[in-house]
Amino acid sequence: MQDTLIQALRRNATDEAVATARQWVTAEPQQPQAHRWLALALQQHGDVDAAQASLEQALALAPDDAALHLQHAGLLLAQRQLDAAGAALDRTTALNPNEFSAYLMQAHLALAREDIDEAERLGRLAARVQPDSPELGTVEGMVALRRGDVDRALAVLSAASQRLPDDPRVLYALGLAYLGKGMLAFAEQAFRRVLELNPANHALHGLLVQLALRQGHTDRAAEAMRQVLATPQGDNPGMHRLAGELELASGQPLQALEHLRPLLAQLPGDRATLQLLLLAWQRLGRDEEARSELDAALANHPQLHDLWLSRLAVAAVGSDEAVDVVERWLAAMPEHIPALEARMRLHDMKDEADDAETVAKHIVALEPGRASGEQRIVEALLARDPAAAIAHVQVLLDNAPAAAKPALRGWLGAVQDRAGEPAAALATWLQQHADQAPVRLPLPPQAKAPGEWPALGEVAQDNPVRPMFVWGAPGSGVERVVRAMAAASPVLRGDRFGPTPPDDAFQNFNTLQRLSDGSLDAAQLVQQWRDGLPARGIADGNVIDWLLWWDNALLWALRPQLPEGRLVVALRDPRDMLVEWLALGAPAPLALASADEAARWLARALEQVADLHEQDLYPLLILHTDAAANDPAAMAALLEQAFGLRFPVARSLGPTTIAAGHWRRFAQVLAAEFAKLTPVAVRLGYPEA
Template sequence: MQERIHDALRRNAVDEALALAQEWAAQAPDDASAQRSLSATLARAGDPAAALVALDQAILLAPDEAGLHFERAALLLRQRDTGAARVALDESLGLDPNHLPSYLAQAQVALAQGDLAEAERLSRTAARIDADDPRLVALNALLALRRGEPDAAIALASAASVQLRDDPQLLSVLGFGYLAKQHWAFAEQAFRRVSELLPDARALWPLLAQLAARQGRPDEAFERVAPLLADPATATPALRRAAGLHALQAGRGEEALEHLRAALSAGPDRAVLRGLMALWRERNDREDALATLEAALATSPASGDLWGARLALETPGTAEGNRVLQHWLAAMPDHVPALETAMFDRDRAGDLAAVAGFAGRLVQLQPGHPAAEQFLVEARLAGDPEAALAQARAAVAAQPTEEARTAMRGWLGRLLDRAGRTAEALAHWRALHADFSAARLPLPPFTDAIDAWPPLASAAVDAPSPMLVWGLPGSGIERVVETLTAAGGPVLSDRFGSQAPVDPLRSPQTGQALRSGAIDPAQVVAQWRGHLPARGIADGNVVDWLPWWDNALLLALRPHLPEGLLLVAVRDPRDMLLDWLASGSPVPLALESPEAAAEWLAQGLEQVADLHQQDLYPHRLLRLDGAIDSPPQLATVIGQALGIQLPPLPATQRRMPPGRWRDYADELAGPFERLAAVAARLGYPDA
């Protein structure tokens, strides 16, 4: 439909284009593209007031779309002088081919229609008339932003604004440029100024709300959009969604529930579902959860996200859980996540025939599906290990990328382990680590023991309850974080991605700096707190997954963060070493040899033992030995430590069972001997 409208406009058949746009908007009232096209066509027809109404509806449906805000600014400016606008449009049809405004007007129309190439062509033509005209510089700033070049857009807009001061479009370019750079405060400042300059700036409110939320002001964010919610014409599902998520972050449960329910009724949405699941768990309101999800499934039975949420309300392996899973499979028989869930469920139940059946179906739908291929090989392992291992080696070689081959090589090592070929498995793992050691991080040193600690301060009565989460390689800490995240908690895993906060807890050298006095303990905590709003945490209640830990951090945490709680995942140290060898670790650490890894693990675990035995800081040891492969047990272990009830994750791929280290007692005798003493300190048997 959009192409037909564009074709009519290119032929100057404005009436035809308008009829098509009105038909599309009527058929798809919740489609921002339809409303945008209607707005552009109405503007071309000389009715900017009606165009503004359609464009405002588009903005409410897609508040994050930069181009919509630029087009709104242009429409409002045209409404102030419709005569000049008509002249510009006439000129854009070629009445004055050497007049700069004609090209600028045509470029604006091209941008409104999403034709970036045409707008760039017009810009190049206009540059031959006056390359330094600030209006052309402003157009080029907008083009740079639309090309995904925020630095260039900001530079050009700043240059043009010297002569075009308080131009709404230029300010919008600056705002979206800063938004792309994640400079939230500068973006907010620019958009606030736009809202002051333009009449009826309600369409900007959702964007200003988003910026307030980004800076840790969710209450303000919700209040920004609340007036729009009172008007049925503006209370779109997209706005309900945004309002519900702002209210959720602000701790306004009743309002969050109301708006998220309304948003869900318009169609499945992953973020909305996560928010609702968190609210239902917090309120222990299974009845409302069931009613809402069943109603949603009645209208959207082909939504995997809805079925996944519905299944999460049941305990895996129970009759009701199996019934829901069967209904999911019946509704979506070729849905890969449903088949994966069923495959892992049957694996957990020990039903190998059913596992093989689901794996075979997955391979038909997705040839080379890693987990399914692995299950099919593993089904052959007991009866014909040679054939299974040959098939596994062929599967590894067939992977299209080095990353995929690496993951499959780890699996091949675990197959060798399951086949009882411990020496081959160990040699395979050592070779795998050696291949990637140069690209991985060196093992950071731990500080020496500290004899005297600063007093543990008293937490304020109304202090937040932050949690720091950490575990050494092989501990299973990633499954703890996955469980907490799935429960809807304020879990931050950003330290493991490209947007890691630059605070002292990021660096493994901070412990030594605290110990030597090179860094102020109060500043360590102050900087950590100061980064939380930009990470989406407004109230200080956070679960922060740390890549590193050293007891020397307690020199800062004891006096300045007494309200904190440290969660430490542990297993038998010898199983941890074996798991690290077999599965790697969340932090990409270089494992040069089992002996070096055991020495480093022992030092880290000795700090854990000191922490626990001397009760150096509020903490919980999460012993995951028997829970690592059982999502219900894992949820129970974490929930009991925190005094809450957590839902289990779906079944995941199994790790090596507790005590497996004993089968490697000969091959790894030296490393295990180094870990024996700390294993005893942590309560694990000698053999």
Template sequence: MYESIIDALRRGEAATAVAAARDAVAQQPRDPVAHRVLSSALQMSGDQAGAIAAIDAALALAPEDAEAHLERASLLISTPAVDEAEAALARSVGLDPNQFPSYILQGHLALGRGDLAEVQRLARTAARIAPKHPQVAALEGTLALRRGDADRALQVLTEAARAHPLEPTLIHALGHAYLAKGQLDNAERAFHVVLQFDPDSAPLRVFIARLAAQQGRFGQAAAVLKPALAAPDAAAELHRFAGELELQANRPAAALTHLKAALASLRDSRTLNALGEAWRRLRADEDARSTLDASLAEHPQDGDLWRARLLVETADPTRARAVAERWCAAMPDSLPALEAHMVTLDSSGHRDEAEALALRITQLEPGRLQPELYVIEMLLRTDPEAAIERINRLLQRAQDDAVRYALRQLLGRAFDAAGRPETALTTWIELQGELRARRPALPQPAPPVTELPALAPLPDPTPAVLLLWGAPGSLVERVAATLNAAGAPLLTDRYGAQPPQDGFQRYDTASELASGQLDGAQFISEWRGQLRARGIADANVFDWLLWWDNALLAALRLHLPEALVLIALRDPRDMLLDWLAYGISAPFALESPLAGARWLAEVLGQVAELHEADLFPHRLVRMDTIAEDPTAVAGVLSEALGIEIRAVAARAFGPPRFAPGHWREFADALAEPFALLSPVAQRLGYPTA
């Protein structure tokens, strides 16, 4: 009499099955089978509580029914009532020792508890009942994984999957075994099989999308999420993740749609940073203003929203100041709002007001770093000795090592401003010495390549490939900041926590190319092969390199002729001084000023040779007179690259650096290093003295 209900369940018609099962229970209220069928129908419809109540009704009528206890345990496993589930499983086994599913379910519960010995016992018991069952293999493989034996897990699960390629629990375990072995592509395929059995699982789709993203297939990762995003109750976090993937796939318009949906519930910095990036790439400032202003109308006390709104106006100091004033009006007691107002007053030319506000903030919260640093910058211009005194007071209170380092670096600048170059130099050398043990040595230049291959013809079409580099102290960071803000496909990951592992990253590549140990085609092929995983969807790429060596030209001239090398440059003696005083982005150790000068002379000698002999398409970006002017930097880059580059806000460059020629103030203290650099400075067009 229950065939029609069972047929409806097989067809996935939950509503039909529930209605028919309720009729069956009404007609046969004392029949436990009717209640069990109703439980199955309610479970399919998503009514977990109703399904449990129905199975309880069946057990009340037939308390010795082992299968009903097993069904109840299956329902309880996905609820907080795990203890009840285990009791139901034990009851099922007690009533029928051959209840194979009970042992499997108990095994998975034991896995959840971390009781691996119990998992092994239950797997053996289940294997005695059904030795070739895929659920046994899934349990045994998962047990091997939990014990750290990925090879054994993969062997067990692969063998079982050949016989049962569509068993979801087995394939799920196999996917995790592939992950343990680092086989992301195989793992992704396995979880796609599991997804066929649970297509509505948003967590599973997110998991698969992350796997695809790890392999650099960001567009495909976003596509995996689409069915889950179509649900009217799709979580804001899911929309944010989709937006981030679309950004990585270089589809900012699609990203913006998802990120705006996320903004309705999520106003954290992660969401707002992604939104800001999408608006920047689309140059959609007006949309950014209207969207954020609407959100601020509802949440005027949200500091993260105000920060995001302020970032929209980075190119216009007057607009930025107006936003900061609105922020202060909405949150008059907010120190971040006052700090923002201070910065925008300075960038819009109201320096006196900015200095007064900085002093006021330090009175409200003595030691607050940003306004304290602003006051110190002011004193460096007007009263360097007072700056030294103030920095020393801050050092006495500072607990954070990074803050102490920055303050000591600033102390050196204060000594310099006070006309005490030897003391400044001693301070900076001490700081460089502390970093030496934590950083690798400078990459040594390769032996000169005596004969270079002919420049290969350009490919058709010719992609935009740019290799950016600048020696320490060149202020290449400001070139990178300008390119990045302009939306160029600039990769900065070589300076991050997870750099690519390719030839440009390895310090011995230059010598291997020079000796012929490394094939140029292989070197460039390896570089290209990692671009997608680094977020580059097409052949257009700007790569910010850690180091430069003319030995690279043996590979570039033959296998990457479309590239343009962009090199930031200043007077080498100013570069050495800047390196000592401010440090560098690259993770290299500076052994001493003399060692740094010797290394700079060698690598800049190669730059001079590249330029003099025009060995490869390149542009030198001389930063000496434009380093403090974002508009001038953008103009030089626009001319060099033949594309429009927008200027960044002045504060994106950070505090001012030494004026051109400041090295002369240290001519006595650094006489020997500067003597080493004088010849290459002259080759590059700078005066000898």
């Protein structure tokens, strides 16, 4: 009878299978396997409740049958009863410690609840049972992905997909790994294959639309969207919002409104929908329509923060209309801090300083320590009583929890600086560095220049590869240069400063020692770097690589082995660089013991830059960021002049840094340190005083 059942289920003849299984149960009501097969037939027939009852009857007859508990777990998972499924799997492995499928299912459940350590442990247990199973790759790859090790995840899941080319779970995980690596076309291909294997996975349609949009393929996105909206499952607010986004990307704001306007009633506080609506109204020039519809929504939903922000966005910045909107917002939500912050900013725009300070005090009364209010209070104190401003921040620092102290100490130093107390500011900054030194990197080593460099290699005229390295010593503003370049170039890589940096010689402070003792030769260094580029999303070798550190000793490898490369160095007055480093730190978290140590290391680093320039040791471009450090438009102009290409203006270059020439405020308290930096400053074109 079991063979008859199996054949019926394989033909998807579920009526026949259920009838056969019922005959078996009638004939042998005490046979657990009869109830088990009836449960399978009922589940495939779509009668989940009856399947659950049959399986429970089987378990009552054979409570120690591990296979029945495993089947029960699968049925519970299909019903999204995750806790009960987990308990069934625990019972399975307790009865049969060699049940590979149970460990695998438990690992996937652990991943679903973000218990990465438990998923890894269960994966190891499964590997003891079937060490060569390709299904383990899904668990191992997802664990690596959740821990940010995208390269390992990609390698493991790629291997698993080769052995299981039609497994939707492996392909889905592989798609996520490609997404994590920014390889959108590969991710799209993987997800499309999942959809082919499992057409009922409607959520993937939306993801495919987004992937096509991110790659600029609006035609493919539109095709995928039509397929989604044609299904009952796809006709929902989320998909209509995505359809509106697609129409906007295609330059069709009127069609976008058709999808988005009904959502204002369905999702009145949804930020993404509101942003798309504002964009559509703006492109159509329908400001009055925007005002009218948003006001109507606010009449029904006066407590929605994002709805008020959207209404405020329609008003001109600082206008009387903006004031009216914020006053209505405060009438509806009188103690809502973002509304109070908006009112405070409007007071400042209209030069109503006292009123702004009054609102700031109200903000901190509602939420002690709120940054916006405290900063406005300190600004007021700086204008009339600088010593009181310093004292106010000091009290905040003294009473703050440990996690907040670093940011507050940095602010204290900035306030002391603005208050005309350079010695106090310097002491505060040095204390900040001392506190953070134990968890920071040591200063990179610096090599002495050799008597003679290896010859610069020849570059073939037909060589299309022109890699570029970008570096700047602490305080140079290199991170601002990189942010501006990233707005124009998809090949810029800043991953050396992220959680999963490339594992090559440019990332290792021991590289100079290895070059000198022969354990790493020039060809190995460059080849290792080249070999790592595909995993960083660079297929042809043309990359802009932001380096963690630089030393001219690297030219032992770059001159003969990578003559087609180019080094871009960000630079500003070395004395300003020292002050910025002390005050604001650097992109690379480097430990400092004293201002003298910082000055000596910085002087040696910049002497190497001067040598590079004066001796023409390697293709070099120096970007003087002094006048552009806080000005996105000036930075774009600087890059345009340097590269002969038009650069878009970045929205922001980051937090404000010190202005050019600020070092002169510290001329007395850092006199000895500046004396060490002045000679190289002059070599690099800066005035002596």
